[in-house]
Amino acid sequence: GAGVSQSPSNKVTEKGKDVELRCDPISGHTALYWYRQSLGQGLEFLIYFQGNSAPDKSGLPSDRFSAERTGGSVSTLTIQRTQQEDSAVYLCASSLGTSLKTGGELFFGEGSRLTVL
Amino acid sequence: AQSVTQLDSQVPVFEEAPVELRCNYSSSVSVYLFWYVQYPNQGLQLLLKYLSGSTLVESINGFEAEFNKSQTSFHLRKPSVHISDTAEYFCAVSALYNQGGKLIFGQGTELSVKP
Numbered sequence: 001g002a003g004v005s006q007s008p009s010n011k012v013t014e015k016g017k018d019v020e021l022r023c024d025p026i027s028g029h030t031a032l033y034w035y036r037q038s039l040g041q042g043l044e045f046l047i048y049f050q051g052n053s054a055p056d057k058s059g060l061p062s063d064r065f066s067a068e069r070t071g072g073s074v075s076t077l078t079i080q081r082t083q084q085e086d087s088a089v090y091l092c093a094s095s096l097g098t099s100l101k102t103g104g105e106l107f108f109g110e111g112s113r114l115t116v117l
Numbered sequence: 118a119q120s121v122t123q124l125d126s127q128v129p130v131f132e133e134a135p136v137e138l139r140c141n142y143s144s145s146v147s148v149y150l151f152w153y154v155q156y157p158n159q160g161l162q163l164l165l166k167y168l169s170g171s172t173l174v175e176s177i178n179g180f181e182a183e184f185n186k187s188q189t190s191f192h193l194r195k196p197s198v199h200i201s202d203t204a205e206y207f208c209a210v211s212a213l214y215n216q217g218g219k220l221i222f223g224q225g226t227e228l229s230v231k232p
Binding site (some may be wrong): 033079105106110 | 124223
């Protein structure tokens, strides 16, 4: 597709269940990022992929959170044993390269809204 | 490490009035600076950026921002706003030599333009 695609757009789950959120980046974009947007908290960096490897996963809030990327394309963010504080919009972004000096812009998807009851 | 503070969470303004959205950052190294905009029910998109050169940068829809290194600020301004400018605006920074391209965002400022 032309843009970053995320699914599902909305997910309601019960506390303690596992969820998977998917991101399909723009074709040819080697870098992929996951952010979390909570009310009043702005955008919180979670993890960054360059190809299939994750050089920076410093933002993952706990070991219940994990992410992988396969084929240098699609990425999945998994949250195990969800808690109510995990409720947020999870945003995925991709970019052409890793250096912002070239003006590499992040292109964002519309997000996956997760509600944990 | 870098951090970003957007001083106003909400800015209500009347149409055709000027507006300034404030952004201050903290960093021990040189940074790139960005403003992203999120229109209702849409994803974030880049509004403008400062990488190097002229400290005053402009967007195609009339916004401008000025990098002030001494004050560590990157405030966003528009001399006359339109209803269509209603959106949430995010200031972001990235360390100059951060090859990962990771952006650190502020908390966002909700601009509400009223007729």
